[in-house]
Amino acid sequence: xxxxxxxxxxxxxxxxxxxxxxxxxxxxxxxxxxxxxxxxxxxxxxxxxxxxxxxxxxxxxxxxxxxxxxxxxxxxxxxxxxxxxxxxxxxxxxxxxxxxxxxxxxxxxxxxxxxxxxxxxxxxxxxxxxxxxxxxxxxxxxxxxxxxxxxxxxxxxxxxxxxxxxxxxxxxxxxxxxxxxxxxxxxxxxxxxxxxxxxxxxxxxxxxxxxxxxxxxxxxxxxxxxxxxxxxxxxxxxxxxxxxxxxxxxxxxxxxxxxxxxxxxxxxxxxxxxxxxxxxxxxxxxxxxxxxxxxxxxxxxxxxxxxxxxxxxxxxxxxxxx
Amino acid sequence: xxxxxxxxxxxxxxxxxxxxxxxxxxxxxxxxxxxxxxxxxxxxxxxxxxxxxxxxxxxxxxxxxxxxxxxxxxxxxxxxxxxxxxxxxxxxxxxxxxxxxxxxxxxxxxxxxxxxxxxxxxxxxxxxxxxxxxxxxxxxxxxxxxxxxxxxxxxxxxxxxxxxxxxxxxxxxxxxxxxxxxxxxxxxxxxxxxxxxxxxxxxxxxxxxxxxxxxxxxxxxxxxxxxxxxxxxxxxxxxxxxxxxxxxxxxxxxxxxxxxxxxxxxxxxxxxxxxxxxxxxxxxxxxxxxxxxxxxxxxxxxxxxxxxxxxxxxxxxxxxxx
Amino acid sequence: xxxxxxxxxxxxxxxxxxxxxxxxxxxxxxxxxxxxxxxxxxxxxxxxxxxxxxxxxxxxxxxxxxxxxxxxxxxxxxxxxxxxxxxxxxxxxxxxxxxxxxxxxxxxxxxxxxxxxxxxxxxxxxxxxxxxxxxxxxxxxxxxxxxxxxxxxxxxxxxxxxxxxxxxxxxxxxxxxxxxxxxxxxxxxxxxxxxxxxxxxxxxxxxxxxxxxxxxxxxxxxxxxxxxxxxxxxxxxxxxxxxxxxxxxxxxxxxxxxxxxxxxxxxxxxxxxxxxxxxxxxxxxxxxxxxxxxxxxxxxxxxxxxxxxxxxxxxxxxxxxx
Numbered sequence: 007x008x009x010x011x012x013x014x015x016x017x018x019x020x021x022x023x024x025x026x027x028x029x030x031x032x033x034x035x036x037x038x039x040x041x042x043x044x045x046x047x048x049x050x051x052x053x054x055x056x057x058x059x060x061x062x063x064x065x066x067x068x069x070x071x072x073x074x075x076x077x078x079x080x081x082x083x084x085x086x087x088x089x090x091x092x093x094x095x096x097x098x099x100x101x102x103x104x105x106x107x108x109x110x111x112x113x114x115x116x117x118x119x120x121x122x123x124x125x126x127x128x129x130x131x132x133x134x135x136x137x138x139x140x141x142x143x144x145x146x147x148x149x150x151x152x153x154x155x156x157x158x159x160x161x162x163x164x165x166x167x168x169x170x171x172x173x174x175x176x177x178x179x180x181x182x183x184x185x186x187x188x189x190x191x192x193x194x195x196x197x198x199x200x201x202x203x204x205x206x207x208x209x210x211x212x213x214x215x216x217x218x219x220x221x222x223x224x225x226x227x228x229x230x231x232x233x234x235x236x237x238x239x240x241x242x243x244x245x246x247x248x249x250x251x252x253x254x255x256x257x258x259x260x261x262x263x264x265x266x267x268x269x270x271x272x273x274x275x276x277x278x279x280x281x282x283x284x285x286x287x288x289x290x291x292x293x294x295x296x297x298x299x300x301x302x303x304x305x306x307x308x309x310x311x312x313x314x315x316x317x318x319x320x321x322x323x324x325x326x327x328x
Numbered sequence: 329x330x331x332x333x334x335x336x337x338x339x340x341x342x343x344x345x346x347x348x349x350x351x352x353x354x355x356x357x358x359x360x361x362x363x364x365x366x367x368x369x370x371x372x373x374x375x376x377x378x379x380x381x382x383x384x385x386x387x388x389x390x391x392x393x394x395x396x397x398x399x400x401x402x403x404x405x406x407x408x409x410x411x412x413x414x415x416x417x418x419x420x421x422x423x424x425x426x427x428x429x430x431x432x433x434x435x436x437x438x439x440x441x442x443x444x445x446x447x448x449x450x451x452x453x454x455x456x457x458x459x460x461x462x463x464x465x466x467x468x469x470x471x472x473x474x475x476x477x478x479x480x481x482x483x484x485x486x487x488x489x490x491x492x493x494x495x496x497x498x499x500x501x502x503x504x505x506x507x508x509x510x511x512x513x514x515x516x517x518x519x520x521x522x523x524x525x526x527x528x529x530x531x532x533x534x535x536x537x538x539x540x541x542x543x544x545x546x547x548x549x550x551x552x553x554x555x556x557x558x559x560x561x562x563x564x565x566x567x568x569x570x571x572x573x574x575x576x577x578x579x580x581x582x583x584x585x586x587x588x589x590x591x592x593x594x595x596x597x598x599x600x601x602x603x604x605x606x607x608x609x610x611x612x613x614x615x616x617x618x619x620x621x622x623x624x625x626x627x628x629x630x631x632x633x634x635x636x637x638x639x640x641x642x643x644x645x646x647x648x649x650x
Numbered sequence: 651x652x653x654x655x656x657x658x659x660x661x662x663x664x665x666x667x668x669x670x671x672x673x674x675x676x677x678x679x680x681x682x683x684x685x686x687x688x689x690x691x692x693x694x695x696x697x698x699x700x701x702x703x704x705x706x707x708x709x710x711x712x713x714x715x716x717x718x719x720x721x722x723x724x725x726x727x728x729x730x731x732x733x734x735x736x737x738x739x740x741x742x743x744x745x746x747x748x749x750x751x752x753x754x755x756x757x758x759x760x761x762x763x764x765x766x767x768x769x770x771x772x773x774x775x776x777x778x779x780x781x782x783x784x785x786x787x788x789x790x791x792x793x794x795x796x797x798x799x800x801x802x803x804x805x806x807x808x809x810x811x812x813x814x815x816x817x818x819x820x821x822x823x824x825x826x827x828x829x830x831x832x833x834x835x836x837x838x839x840x841x842x843x844x845x846x847x848x849x850x851x852x853x854x855x856x857x858x859x860x861x862x863x864x865x866x867x868x869x870x871x872x873x874x875x876x877x878x879x880x881x882x883x884x885x886x887x888x889x890x891x892x893x894x895x896x897x898x899x900x901x902x903x904x905x906x907x908x909x910x911x912x913x914x915x916x917x918x919x920x921x922x923x924x925x926x927x928x929x930x931x932x933x934x935x936x937x938x939x940x941x942x943x944x945x946x947x948x949x950x951x952x953x954x955x956x957x958x959x960x961x962x963x964x965x966x967x968x969x970x971x972x
């Protein structure tokens with residue numbers, strides 16, 4: 007799971023996209039620049055380019071998802087790929103095939119790219135380790151490990167609004183411990199030389215020795231928000247509430263919910279982000295979500311351009327190195 | 329829900345298609361004429377035109393449907409659109425997003441047209457009120473309110489066989505009260521200046537003051553069928569049988585089932601229609617459904633051309649007015 | 651169900667593909683030759699030809715399937731068809747339509763080809779008997795009756811590796827009695843003049859008078875494998891274990907499981923096949939499945955080319971004879 011060289015060809019090109027860990031500043035910048043060129047495609051009347059024409063993308067979702075699956079599907083359509091949607095819990099798994107047999111069978115169908123979301127950390131890496139040369143794997147979220155396209159669309163959103171990373175202070179607020187989104191964001195922000203990355207969470211929702219990730223740790227939201235340029239709110243997984251990790255939703259909102267009042271502690275031009283779907287009134291006040299500092303819906307839009315960028319890059323990287 | 333001006337641009341072009349109410353004779357005629365031109369597309373060997381190439385149509389079905397969903401999907405394919413199918417009960421709704429958040433998230437994915445079926449009356453209007461300029465909404469059935477593409481394919485079927493509306497008598501038979509299909513048909517028949525529109529139903533299955541809809545009310549099928557040109561049978565929703573609204577299925581068939589014998593009361597060249605799926609032996613005798621006065625399967629075929637017509641019209645209407 | 655002339659036009663062209671029974675050597679050879687030409691399509695970078703452009707293929711799956719449904723969908727995509735996927739248990743069937751009404755409604759949508767998988771033997775023939783001229787039906791598995799594209803991809807695999815059939819000995823091992831795959835394979839092997847076709851199974855898993863199918867019957871695997879060129883292992887349907895037909899899984903493996911040791915009884919260059927999904931450790935040892943005599947994954951790959959071949963042949967056969 008840690009063999010991140012998997013992601014790069016011998017010439018340093020991206021051939022799989024599994025995690026931000028293992029990548030470098032240059033690749034991340036390439037993704038952002040390529041995504042920039044695709045935003046113009048998705049904004050024009052005919053939203054289609056022939057880059058993946060005649061290629062087959064398999065969407066393998068072992069976990070339900072609307073937003074992520076839809077944006078991957080739209081990204082592939084707009085690149086003119088053929089798409090095979092497989093929601094695995096309802097089909098092969100019934101007959102008891104192992105993940106590896108499922109992979110090899112799909113690979114035998116001459117799939118060019120796998121987009122995989124799976125509840126187990128490391129599953130995308132596992133796929134990438136076992137696919138044939140010329141086939142690429144794109145991680146759409148694996149357990150609590152990584153969600154790298156989400157992190158890159160977040161970086162794209164920040165760059166669009168703030169134009170650089172070096173002088174920024176970014177706060178990530180919420181359940182850092184269990185969030186694959188946060189993990190990928192922290193790696194990306196650091197690789198892009200972000201001025202300061204803060205995490206804000208109660209001790210129960212922080213990984214051990216969080217500081218080693220290259221972040222500053224805050225337990226109080228008011229302090230964590232002070233003078234930041236970017237606030238990233240995480241979704242509260244309500245299933246955590248049943249454990250001993252958290253007090254009530256109401257108490258969570260009181261301590262960690264982003265209100266209009268609290269947002270004033272950030273810089274006047276700070277932007278508010280959320281990977282969605284948001285729990286209004288739990289981690290974020292409705293008026294903030296819909297307010298003029300919120301760029302939450304733009305994140306969704308940019309997600310398509312970023313996924314188009316990664317897809318087009320890994321297909322050419324995989325082909326060249328095969 | 330009553331702001332039907334929503335549907336028309338300032339130049340009077342169709343930009344959403346939500347209900348027949350609020351439209352006019354000219355728009356309805358345009359739809360029928362445009363559908364006429366698309367029947368030739370769907371009858372030829374290569375059933376495809378590039379009108380929606382590079383556009384994205386999202387099929388949002390909150391209620392299950394085979395026929396309606398399939399014909400919308402085929403209509404969009406034959407216009408060369410990209411299609412995103414979302415059956416919402418199994419995905420976003422799980423995580424508890426509101427309808428409005430779902431809409432805004434999808435809109436952020438640069439969807440050009442929403443086809444929406446929802447169990448709540450008014451949901452398509454709600455969508456249309458909240459989408460951005462340039463995005464159009466097509467109602468594929470909302471609660472007991474409207475099902476306007478069904479009504480228009482019915483009008484198309486009538487015009488194909490009877491060539492005009494002015495001198496026709498049309499009888500709609502069955503559960504008028506709860507039927508979005510009947511409601512839309514009545515509005516369309518009246519806008520197209522149909523000679524006489526009759527509804528035939530027991531008092532429990534009629535809306536209050538049904539006459540105000542511009543129809544003549546009959547409680548007995550034999551009288552209602554007398555000399556009609558067109559018979560439209562409605563599907564009996566079997567779940568109504570459990571309430572006090574209806575006697576047994578057998579008794580319903582005896583009183584309101586269309587038999588070959590009864591059909592003789594209509595004009596000799598009368599046509600028989602049904603929006604499907606039909607309950608053979610409950611609202612209609614099998615021999616009538618398969619008989620030579622039945623145009624029930626032609627309705628399905630025309631449904632694709634009519635949906636292609638509406639889709640092509642609202643996309644250009646939405647773009648021009650944005 | 652036995653009217654196999656259904657499959658051929660008056661000029662002897664394939665217009666439906668329902669079962670190997672009723673076809674002839676010439677048609678089978680044509681399918682294999684056409685598939686050969688499509689393997690080059692699926693191996694090149696842009697895997698797409700315009701043969702079915704503007705045609706609509708409906709995938710009607712009344713039984714769940716990943717592999718078969720996916721390879722049919724990919725075959726149709728690579729022929730540039732439009733595809734309508736219908737998993738019937740979740741939609742029309744809910745409202746209680748008969749199979750024939752479902753067929754007629756879909757046909758009214760100007761579907762050009764039906765790919766149908768159904769739990770009832772004879773359902774594909776039933777469809778073919780009732781569709782309009784110009785529409786073709788492709789059997790993707792009906793009950794315990796036939797699975798002809800599976801058989802043809804198996805023949806293609808054999809021909810690719812062994813170049814002819816006349817001098818071959820082929821053993822089919824497992825539940826012959828309930829297997830639509832075995833039934834279709836036996837017919838195909840015999841039509842292609844295979845030297846000797848053996849079936850290997852316990853008496854409880856053999857049809858009565860199996861010899862009349864044109865096979866030699868073996869009850870012991872060691873004897874059945876002796877000097878064969880091709881071993882085809884069948885999937886053990888675990889639900890059979892609950893009846894009195896079989897002893898335990900462990901005992902089944904001991905008697906009928908293909909081990910590396912046993913495979914030595916076959917010719918040194920024998921190939922091992924399996925229609926998938928395989929039960930590792932029940933009918934086949936893992937090391938054999940992954941070993942260098944196994945061509946199991948190649949079968950999957952060839953399945954797409956074979957399905958492209960059949961689809962392209964029946965569409966032109968159906969059109970010419972309509």
